[in-house]
Amino acid sequence: MAHPRKTPDPVDLPQRARLTPQRLAVVEAIRRGPRSFTVAELYDRARRQEPKLGLATVYRTLELLRRTDAIRPLAGSPRAEYVRCSPGHHHHLICLSCGTVEETELCAAPSDAELRRRHGFAPESHELDVYGTCAECRAA
Amino acid sequence: MAHPRKTPDPVDLPQRARLTPQRLAVVEAIRRGPRSFTVAELYDRARRQEPKLGLATVYRTLELLRRTDAIRPLAGSPRAEYVRCSPGHHHHLICLSCGTVEETELCAAPSDAELRRRHGFAPESHELDVYGTCAECRAA
């Protein structure tokens, strides 16, 4: 889980949203926790700060954060998992051995032109998840 | 990586598995149906051939097929969706307008060497889903 980051990832709420203690608790729990997490785990951690917190509020807050790309549901994994994301285009390296998720800015999706020519398809976005073994697990 | 395809997609069961009428019905329903489908849709169609078919059996068969990469859960879409896959490495083009899923052999994931150098990560596999607008919807 140890991946040096220079600046802590911003985890922001949308502009219109009110800053409530409940939302703060969720955001803090995300910020302080591991990069990837399940809703249940997050709920548990956020409740340590805000014991009355309701599960529905956690889902509501996650939805807000998803809209700002602060987090992203983790595709291809057991359900109910999210990853905390830094801003900007990036993809995920998922370790099959320990489950940690790393980000990479490396990206090599098929080019728009190629997709258009070969498939008549106009791409808007893409998701790339790479599975394998992380540095730590390879060392061990 | 890219395998051009002449023959219709094989939809095979694992070698050890018994070929029961129920499984046949599920496999046939997949083969004859659209490329992407929900479990509920599949269940309905398979029951036309095998009316006594149980839902649990459908799930069990889907799990078998998933293990052989004959189908794949569709990441990032509403739950309970699968895509029928051709053999060989490929990725999916998902139309945001009509929801159809197309396959492409175009693939440009970050190179193993690059991932290893930059992240110490040893990749084994990857998943790439491209979202956009398909040829038909662009025409309309």
Next chain:
DNA sequence: ACTGATACTGATAATCACTCTCAGTTACGG
């Protein structure tokens, strides 16, 4: 053909992740 082991089955209950509802509460611009 018999037989025991094992794989498979449908029905149903149980579990899970998530969503909805609603009455009460709160943040915050004015």
Next chain:
DNA sequence: CCGTAACTGAGAGTGATTATCAGTATCAGT
């Protein structure tokens, strides 16, 4: 302060998936 729209927790509701279990089908060895 105050009005109000946004937010809240609790819990019921929903839909997908998994687990359980007793009965059934198939297979390998005789």
